[in-house]
Amino acid sequence: MSTINNNIINVSQVKRTYKTEVGIIKKKKKEVDALKGLSFSVNKGEIFGLLGPNGAGKTTMIKILTTMLTPSSGEVSVLGLNPVTDAKKLRPHINFILGGERNLYWRLSAYDNLAYFSDLYKIPRSEQHGRIQDLLELVGLQDVAHQRVETFSKGMKQRLQIARGLVNNPEILFLDEPSIGLDPVSARKLREIIRQLNDNGTTILLTTHYMFEADELCDRIAFIDKGELIEVDSPQNIKQKTNNVSVVEFSVIGIEATKIQEFTHHPDIHHVQFEQQEFLTKVKLHTTDPQGAVPIIYENMKGAIIQDLSITKPSLEDVYVQLIGGKVS
Amino acid sequence: MQAVQRFFRQSLLSYRALFGWLDPKVYILVMVLSPLSQLLFFSVLVNYVYSGEGLVGYIGANALILCVLNSVFGIMSIITSDRYMGTFQHVMASPVNKAGLFLSRSIAHVLNGLFTSIIGFIFGMMIFQISIAPDAILLLVGVWMVSIFSACGLGLIIGCFCLWTPSMNLIGNILASSLLLLSGANYPQSIMPVWLVHFADFIPLTRGVELTKQILNEGNYSNVFALLGEEFVLGVCFFIISFLFIKYAEYLSRVRGTMDLD
Numbered sequence: 001m002s003t004i005n006n007n008i009i010n011v012s013q014v015k016r017t018y019k020t021e022v023g024i025i026k027k028k029k030k031e032v033d034a035l036k037g038l039s040f041s042v043n044k045g046e047i048f049g050l051l052g053p054n055g056a057g058k059t060t061m062i063k064i065l066t067t068m069l070t071p072s073s074g075e076v077s078v079l080g081l082n083p084v085t086d087a088k089k090l091r092p093h094i095n096f097i098l099g100g101e102r103n104l105y106w107r108l109s110a111y112d113n114l115a116y117f118s119d120l121y122k123i124p125r126s127e128q129h130g131r132i133q134d135l136l137e138l139v140g141l142q143d144v145a146h147q148r149v150e151t152f153s154k155g156m157k158q159r160l161q162i163a164r165g166l167v168n169n170p171e172i173l174f175l176d177e178p179s180i181g182l183d184p185v186s187a188r189k190l191r192e193i194i195r196q197l198n199d200n201g202t203t204i205l206l207t208t209h210y211m212f213e214a215d216e217l218c219d220r221i222a223f224i225d226k227g228e229l230i231e232v233d234s235p236q237n238i239k240q241k242t243n244n245v246s247v248v249e250f251s252v253i254g255i256e257a258t259k260i261q262e263f264t265h266h267p268d269i270h271h272v273q274f275e276q277q278e279f280l281t282k283v284k285l286h287t288t289d290p291q292g293a294v295p296i297i298y299e300n301m302k303g304a305i306i307q308d309l310s311i312t313k314p315s316l317e318d319v320y321v322q323l324i325g326g327k328v329s
Numbered sequence: 330m331q332a333v334q335r336f337f338r339q340s341l342l343s344y345r346a347l348f349g350w351l352d353p354k355v356y357i358l359v360m361v362l363s364p365l366s367q368l369l370f371f372s373v374l375v376n377y378v379y380s381g382e383g384l385v386g387y388i389g390a391n392a393l394i395l396c397v398l399n400s401v402f403g404i405m406s407i408i409t410s411d412r413y414m415g416t417f418q419h420v421m422a423s424p425v426n427k428a429g430l431f432l433s434r435s436i437a438h439v440l441n442g443l444f445t446s447i448i449g450f451i452f453g454m455m456i457f458q459i460s461i462a463p464d465a466i467l468l469l470v471g472v473w474m475v476s477i478f479s480a481c482g483l484g485l486i487i488g489c490f491c492l493w494t495p496s497m498n499l500i501g502n503i504l505a506s507s508l509l510l511l512s513g514a515n516y517p518q519s520i521m522p523v524w525l526v527h528f529a530d531f532i533p534l535t536r537g538v539e540l541t542k543q544i545l546n547e548g549n550y551s552n553v554f555a556l557l558g559e560e561f562v563l564g565v566c567f568f569i570i571s572f573l574f575i576k577y578a579e580y581l582s583r584v585r586g587t588m589d590l591d
Contacts, residue, residue: 018586068422070584091424098591102415105346116342119335120423120430164419 008172008203009042009065014074016060016227034060036227037074042172042220047194047204049218051211053324057227058207062174065205066096079171092121095170099177101157103164106150110141110160113149114167121168135163139193155186162193166202173197175206179213191217211317221316225324235316242314242322245270246290250309251280252301262300268292271322280307286314286322336433344437347410348403360445364395368449371515372457385459386542389469390514392450393537396442396477397505400533403438404484405501407431408575409491418590421579428572435481435568442477443470465544472544472557476537479560480508482567483533489574492588512538533567536560 016035021027035057042048050058063069065078067087076083081090097103105113114132123131136142139159149157158178165173175194179187187210194217198204208214214221215235223230223238231238252260260283263272271286287293290311297306314322345351350359368391375387411417420430447470454460461469487504491497509515511529518526518539529535536556543549581588 016586020587066422068418068583068590069586088424091422096419096422098415100415103419105342105414105416107351108342108346112342112345116339116346117419117423119339119342120420120425122335122424124331125334 006044007041008044008079009048009205010075010077011041011061011065012039012075014038014061014064014071014076016057016064016069017072034227035064035071038224038227038229039074040222040229040232042203042205044203045198045201046219047198047206047217049214049221050205050207050224051209051214051221051320052207052224052230055226056224058224059176060227061224062096062176062205062207066094066174067091092168093170094172094174095165095168096174096176097161097165097178099158099175099180101154101181103161104149104157107148109146109148110136110152110163111145113160114163117164118167123167131167131169135166138166138196139163140189153186155182155189158182158186158190159193162190162197166197170202172203172205175204177207177209179208179210187213211315211320215316223320223323230323238319239314239316242286242319244288245286245314245322246288247312247314247318248285248287248290248293248297248309249283249312250297251282251307253280253305253307255281255301255304257281259300263296266293266296269296273318273321284318286318336429337436339430340433340436343407343434344441347406347414347434348438349406349410350403360398360441361448364398364445364449365452368392368395368453369456372453375515376457383542383546384457385454385461386546387515388453388457388459389450389461389541389545390512390538392446392453393473393476393534393541394509394512394514395445395449396473396480396534397508398445399438399442400477400480400484401487401501401505401508402484403441404435404481405488405491405497407434407438407485408488409497412491412590415591421582421590427575427579428568431485431572431575432568435478435485438484439474439477439481442481443474446473446477461545462548465548468550468553469541469544472537472540472553475557475561475564476534476540479533479537479564479567482564482571485571486567486574489571489578492574492578492590508532508534511535514538531563533560533563536563 014035015033015037018032018034020030022030038057038061050061052058060069064071064076065083067083067090070084078090079093083090105116108116111132114135115128118128118132133142136145139162141156141160149160152160179190182190191213194204218235220232220234221238222232257276260272260274260281263269263285268289269285269287273284275282285293350356371391372388376384411420487500490500511525511532512534518529536559540553540556543552578588582590
């Protein structure tokens with residue numbers, strides 16, 4: 001992990017409200033609060049994760065930090081500059097990457113894409129060639145530099161996006177769900193690149209739905225939900241906050257969902273998480289008394305077949321689900 | 330010097346990146362065969378109607394009108410394709426000067442439009458076995474270049490509409506047929522209703538068509554600078570309006586949050 005020095009991003013009490021009008025003749029004004037007073041800071045050289053369910057406000061926050069959206073109220077500072085009033089000064093020093101296959105010119109080669117974006121960031125021609133070669137090497141696309149992007153796989157496009165985001169050698173790189181839809185090998189390669197970038201001194205703010213990815217990469221994590229901050233700390237500390245909680249995990253065949261929800265009535269069971277699959281239901285119970293929970297499970301599930309019962313420490317995903325998902329999810 | 334080189338590099342790369350008809354087969358069908366058939370149709374028609382009178386001027390005017398493929402549909406792709414590919418928001422969030430960027434993107438279409446018009450005119454001259462005075466050639470190229478620049482300006486305004494509506498093909502077709510109708514390429518403007526003539530004064534290509542006819546039919550070069558100056562000013566106004574549209578879209582997206590540039 002990198003050395004942490006000082007704040008490079010400061011977000012204080014940021015709110016963003018979207019105002020829309022519904023209807024044609026009788027227009028009704030509708031307001032949606034995407035961010036409700038969010039505050040956090042990011043240290044120089046760290047990988048900071050912004051995690052939350054769909055609609056939590058992650059992309060809105062990234063848009064504000066990358067000058068693409070102004071907040072309704074609150075203070076934002078990126079590299080000591082205000083993204084609202086100092087957008088022109090800030091833009092050369094940051095860059096952003098959005099997940100998915102788009103955001104590239106598919107009819108151009110990988111090299112030409114990078115050359116084009118280098119020109120948009122006013123990189124002198126004398127520096128462009130060397131930098132593009134280095135970037136293509138970094139993301140492992142040097143052998144296909146002159147192939148059209150439309151011939152690339154999804155993983156190659158994602159990696160080229162990373163290279164595109166680095167053409168201006170940004171001090172801060174914003175990644176919005178960079179590994180979405182990637183196969184495990186491509187996602188791992190992408191994580192290696194992110195780590196390598198961070199080792200070279202780039203501060204990274206990323207959003208992701210993959211908890212193991214956040215756990216593996218991030219120095220610190222902020223959980224946000226419905227525009228509000230739920231928790232911000234290192235993955236280790238977040239997990240330690242539930243130190244006295246264990247997860248009892250099992251699979252069960254032949255039981256109704258309502259029967260599983262009954263576990264919530266037990267005082268030592270703090271969270272019930274279940275996923276119904278084709279033939280069985282996978283259940284996770286968060287409890288401070290795992291030994292006591294096991295007999296309760298067998299008692300409640302009489303007549304059902306219980307398999308693969310285990311007791312583990314909560315993962316980041318378990319903590320996330322517990323914090324965001326309420327009593328049952 | 331760096332900035333000038335960058336301007337032309339962006340022009341070329343944008344053209345290759347965004348213009349959907351660059352595939353050789355599609356290009357020949359859409360950008361060569363289709364315009365030539367249009368030119369042939371109108372040339373035969375005016376030849377029949379006017380019994381060959383002023384034919385060279387009408388062929389020239391119809392050749393100029395062929396530029397709408399670039400000045401309407403090509404220019405529209407500058408924004409529509411960028412948005413479709415998801416690159417528009419990256420472009421808008423980059424430090425580049427947006428007015429300069431969109432102007433550079435337009436230049437390639439001005440040149441491509443000029444190329445299509447010249448090919449069309451050569452084709453028309455060959456079919457009808459006509460020739461023009463050598464001293465008219467350069468002047469004609471200059472007139473067409475400015476006229477196409479002006480048409481591209483209006484095309485860019487229309488291209489901005491894609492930020493509000495998905496029905497761009499419909500709007501593009503209306504503009505293309507309006508240019509054909511109002512420019513007077515196939516009949517003298519004097520036969521049009523007066524209000525339509527006045528309206529045509531604010532439409533690009535009108536002056537270009539008039540000058541083309543005057544140069545080719547009458548060898549009259551006296552109005553070139555006055556009309557060409559007006560056409561150029563009109564083009565500059567169109568570009569300024571389109572940049573204001575882009576600025577407004579950016580405002581809606583950034584401040585009001587009511588538009589998604591993605």
